Amino acid sequence: MTPIVLIPGLACTAEIFAPQIPALWPRGPVTVASTMEGETIAEMAAAILRDAPPRFALGGISMGGYIALEIMRQAPERITRLALLDTTARPDAPEQVAARRLLIDRVADGELSAVLAQVTPNLLHPNHRQRQDLIDAHIRMGSDVGPEGFIRQEAAITRRIDSRPHLAAITIPTLVLVGDKDVLTPPDRSEEMVAAIPGARLCIVPECGHASPLEQPDAVNAALVQWLTA
Numbered sequence: 001m002t003p004i005v006l007i008p009g010l011a012c013t014a015e016i017f018a019p020q021i022p023a024l025w026p027r028g029p030v031t032v033a034s035t036m037e038g039e040t041i042a043e044m045a046a047a048i049l050r051d052a053p054p055r056f057a058l059g060g061i062s063m064g065g066y067i068a069l070e071i072m073r074q075a076p077e078r079i080t081r082l083a084l085l086d087t088t089a090r091p092d093a094p095e096q097v098a099a100r101r102l103l104i105d106r107v108a109d110g111e112l113s114a115v116l117a118q119v120t121p122n123l124l125h126p127n128h129r130q131r132q133d134l135i136d137a138h139i140r141m142g143s144d145v146g147p148e149g150f151i152r153q154e155a156a157i158t159r160r161i162d163s164r165p166h167l168a169a170i171t172i173p174t175l176v177l178v179g180d181k182d183v184l185t186p187p188d189r190s191e192e193m194v195a196a197i198p199g200a201r202l203c204i205v206p207e208c209g210h211a212s213p214l215e216q217p218d219a220v221n222a223a224l225v226q227w228l229t230a
Helices: 020-027 041-051 063-074 094-108 112-123 132-158 164-169 187-196 217-229
Strands: 004-007 030-032 056-061 079-085 174-179 201-205
Touching: 004 020, 004 063, 020 030, 020 217, 041 063, 041 132, 056 063, 056 217, 063 079, 063 132, 063 164, 079 217, 094 112, 094 132, 112 132, 164 187, 174 187, 174 217, 187 201, 201 217
Parallel strands: 004 030, 004 056, 056 079, 079 174, 174 201
Antiparallel strands: none
């Protein structure tokens, strides 16, 4: 069985993949990588590669997808399969960078709790924005990452490169999955990646926002199991 490494998104811990671990473990040992080391996406990728198995299947959500694409540049020979969840190959637009810098400033001023409370509903499908369990999970993860981790991750995201020119070099089995109402990395970003990655498969999850592993765990589990076994 091939080991599986999953990479969380911004202000997320291993809890983002809690529903997936039991479903994937029969297909291979699962590790949720730490994103708490490194000042840039490239440094985070190098730290994950340092601790990862020699060869493994790789999945990442949101910021984890940015890191996964960087891992594909640094060590493509070590990756057997790639899953990109609710992410994009594009760099931030100037207005996105500006918005992130405002959040960085607020968190630096001690407003992490307020920022998490503000941004969490935007991660979710409109029908899920009143689900206290999902809100609590994201606030709990963000609190665990802490203000320094949040600031470092946001800053790294603003400086990430454009991964689109590198997509055609990905030749391993690739799943690109996105919630149908993901407003942060909308489905057209996933369609763009699928068009560029040879043989990639697109999965659009119904009634789902940006937090697909927690919002629609059964659908995400099914897609990941198929990705591992196809």
